[in-house]
Amino acid sequence: METMDSGVQPKLIRDLQVRADYGQIYIYSAASFDDDPQVSLDALEDARGSRRFVGTAGAGGFIDLLTPGQWNWKTPVRIEVFPAEPKGDTDEWEHEVDVDLDVPDGRLWFEPAGGSGNAVETKVPAGEYRVRVSGRGFAALGRAGAEGSDSYRLRLWARTTDAPAALRKFWSGWENYR
Template sequence: MTSTDTSPLAQLLDAARGPLGPRIDLDLGHTDGPLGELAQLLSTLNGFTVFNAGIQLFHAGPTGLGPELQRWNTPSTWKDTYAGQADGLFCFAQDLFGRQFAITGNHDIVTFDPETADRTPIGTSLEGWAAWLLADPDVRGAHSFAGAWQDRHGPLDHHQRLIPLRLFTTGGGYDDDNLVAKDATTCMRIRGPFASTIHDLPDGAQVHLMPDQPHTTDAGADGTQIAYAELDVFADYNSFFVQDETVRFDPDDWTMPLINDLIAGDNGVFGVGTARRTTVPVILDVRTTAPDDNFDDWDHVTEAGLRTTTGRIIVSMLNYTPSIPRTTIPPGDYTARVYAKGFHTISDDGRFGDDLYHLILWPGDIHPPRVLKRYPGTLPGG
């Protein structure tokens, strides 16, 4: 590659910032095909960023800035969370949001979507990859967006990418409130289980983000369980509501109780305060009898009540669209107890964590909202 070479890859290199690692003579086991091209490229410029770091090509070797090529492709780094959906990919670069650029079989270059695990062919050479990027740097390389975001928030570390708090595939947007800079490996591992779950599902199918079945001592194995649902609830403003699907109400007066007590309610509708303002795992567990009063495994326990005339329950942030799942139970009045845990896992910015909200309902009186066990600490992030 010479300064007079006007090939797409040469144009990309002219705009690049690098190297990200020291000089290396790289051998990837091939002298031709995309792997041969990649070895030659990294032996010339060992890693770089381009388009205001909207695109990052990994460096090779034990020292350098950002992810290292071979380690990035080790299954235990992040691919193991994709349940086989990332097998056969040799990822060599990524965009601002962690979309991977990968070589398959040393003959094709594809994009790999971290939220869906979908692969999209874009060429058969690095020259083709560079031409594809240069055809639309703002859309394919996040050029303008990367520059504008870093102007507002400061430069990204070479190990960081942006991840949405509410995933793009579940309706999340590109606004500042929904994006956070996070270690690139962590970004991939967060989305792996979700992608492996939805990859082969038809459009419109209901999916769940909850990684593990929670431990409960009396979850209805004796036939006492009426209904059970594992839900992923977008807790905008650090809260969500449990209600009959036909009820409409104004929760403005509930703001302080939801902040202070993580519970509020009136007239057979109740709201739950959460430790994070993002999608959180919620168990809706409806039984014929009350649960026990052992709160040892829980950080915060509250109680309220629910009245349903239709027997169709929604758990959401004032979202009544058909996409919100309905749980069917017998109409009537229910006592509701909310068990919450995992508060010690919440990140300092209050955005990430392994918190869980287990809602147990049983036929009974509608209690005024009350705290049965209070979390003794202050939640991170506020």
């Protein structure tokens, strides 16, 4: 059981711009993801089937983040790494999910689905993490495009045990997702 420490401050903050395409952003560590195309299909099915719209697959090394818009070439993503679970701020976000992610080599990649652009790499301390994926600024499904106002934050903290993915807050716009 993870505990929340409200006084914990991030030890690393990084702001990125990544590409979203086909309504998805792949987030992974190449060291724990073997580039098997079935992994991305499994993560997509997990995202849709669970109705979390954040799916995992590949033994903790791959996340498929679904986005309301079909594409956005300049999607803002903030990475925050904490020594312990951070204080919750769910009210500031429209959708929020906790998942496990392993980053054994300290290199985290963000890639648009469909091979439509270069992956963006960032470095974080190597480790096994619990990740809180938060999103906001959502427009109607399929309407965002390059001028989309959606943005995301990933808060990472070390985990000692594996835990199932957990939906913390649901954006009602996902109800129209087919």
